[in-house]
Amino acid sequence: MSELINNREYRRKLLKEVIKELHRGKSVAEVKEKFKDVIDGITSTELSAIEQELINEGLDLKEVQRLCDVHAEVFRDSLEQLKKPETIPGHPVHTFKEENRAIEKHINENIKPALEKLKNSGSFEDAQKLLEHINLLMDIDKHYSRKENLLFPYLEKYGITGPPSVM
Structure with a gap:
């Protein structure tokens, strides 16, 4: 009852x-x-x-x-069955997921091929090209900093500390 x-x-x-x-x-x-x-x-x-x-x-x-x-x-x-935040353009979770996809794409389409090319050629030019691609990836710090400073405090404000710890 x-x-x-x-x-x-x-x-x-x-x-x-x-x-x-x-x-x-x-x-x-x-x-x-x-x-x-x-x-x-x-x-x-x-x-x-x-x-x-x-x-x-x-x-x-x-x-x-x-x-x-x-x-x-x-x-x-x-x-x-639920409408997920990552499906709503402009929602921070949507933006974070899109950034994750862009990072993966950059690694798969630029860094990995440039690394393979450098392994085969050993040329200075190929090393410079790989370094340019890696330098672009250094902006990833901004992505994770925003997650940590925007998303995690919001979760912790409501007493949700488990998911940020898991992430």
Whole structure:
């Protein structure tokens, strides 16, 4: 009866149990089947808050980090139904993800080929070209500095310290 009176707290308790069972070694399939009703509709905010509560209650941060992908797998279907910040142009998360893609592209399309070319030729010109590409990559520090100074304080303001620690 108490679960009907305080449904939100009961749901949080069950969601915490989902994560605890994963940490006890249960499979993703077992946990999804057992908790399918409570998992439906979970948001990434809820998941982060629950992970934070478990960390506050003594669950080892390294253990949360180790099983982060497993948590995501259990909740993936529900999380994929939500409109995600990274899909909204102008949202900081969207911008960070676009920057991540640009960094990966620069590495794959410029740095890796330039490195291979230098390995084969050993020429001074090829070394200079590689250095130019690496120098462009040095701006990555600005990207991570903005994440640390914009996103993490916002999360920590609301008591969410687990995800920034994991990142």
